[in-house]
Amino acid sequence: IRAALTDGPLTGRHVIVTSGPTHEPIDPVRYIANRSSGAQGAAIAAALRDLGARVSFVTGPASVPAPQGVDVIAVETAQQMRDAVAAALPADAAVMAAAVADWRVLNGSDQKIKKTGDMPTLQMAENPDILAWISRDARRPRLVVGFAAETQDVTAHATAKRLRKGCDWIVANDVSPATGIMGGSHNTVTLITEAGAEDWPRMDKHAVAARLAARVAEALA
Ligand code: CTP
Numbered sequence: 001i002r003a004a005l006t007d008g009p010l011t012g013r014h015v016i017v018t019s020g021p022t023h024e025p026i027d028p029v030r031y032i033a034n035r036s037s038g039a040q041g042a043a044i045a046a047a048l049r050d051l052g053a054r055v056s057f058v059t060g061p062a063s064v065p066a067p068q069g070v071d072v073i074a075v076e077t078a079q080q081m082r083d084a085v086a087a088a089l090p091a092d093a094a095v096m097a098a099a100v101a102d103w104r105v106l107n108g109s110d111q112k113i114k115k116t117g118d119m120p121t122l123q124m125a126e127n128p129d130i131l132a133w134i135s136r137d138a139r140r141p142r143l144v145v146g147f148a149a150e151t152q153d154v155t156a157h158a159t160a161k162r163l164r165k166g167c168d169w170i171v172a173n174d175v176s177p178a179t180g181i182m183g184g185s186h187n188t189v190t191l192i193t194e195a196g197a198e199d200w201p202r203m204d205k206h207a208v209a210a211r212l213a214a215r216v217a218e219a220l221a
């Protein structure tokens with residue numbers, strides 16, 4: 001187990017990282033999810049830890065293990081993730097890498113839904129937007145970083161998303177199926193800040209994480 005550094009650039013700082021997908025239950029055995037593996041979020045948490053930060057790692061049901069040396073808060077749904085993030089405040093920075101389900105099922109069932117020949121109809125409600133909420137909350141961390149998974153016009157959509165959400169930075173990536181990014185080991189990201197868009201070269205997710213963690217440290221210095 002690697003313990004947090006005692007003298008890294010983020011020593012004494014608290015960073016919240018959200019990661020993984022969320023699962024939105026339909027009934028006790030079924031749920032709605034997405035293709036996030038949680039690999040990028042886990043790598044970011046580990047990179048922040050390596051710079052000395054205390055990391056609250058709020059994770060949905062990911063397919064990669066949580067890093068050692070971070071405080072793991074495991075959740076399932078978007079609403080649970082929002083509550084866990086609220087409970088982890090205050091923080092110096094928040095990095096919202098989770099692929100939060102946009103909708104939850106309103107007419108879920110306590111019992112397994114049986115096959116009757118009639119197709120079930122799911123009623124959906126929009127989930128709380130954790131990034132937009134934390135960006136405008138009174139306890140807003142000094143630095144709030146969001147992600148944007150887009151399949152077209154990445155920079156334009158992500159720039160609009162940054163303003164809409166009220167966060168400081170957006171890490172945008174192209175997740176169109178041809179890129180193989182969802183579930184893959186590499187990422188090609190564009191960092192959107194107040195100053196504009198920076199295209200980063202294609203890197204493995206650990207390198208993306210290290211570069212982002214270094215930028216977080218710089219911003220909080
Ligand atoms: N996010 C969040 N809570 C939600 C939805 C998204 O905190 N309910 C965060 C994600 O963790 C990510 C950012 O918002 O950091 C952008 O997520 P994305 O799905 O790209 O944006 P949406 O606003 O949901 O827009 P859309 O899916 O329609 O592109």
Ligand code: CA
Binds near residue numbers: 100102
């Ligand atoms: Ca979304």
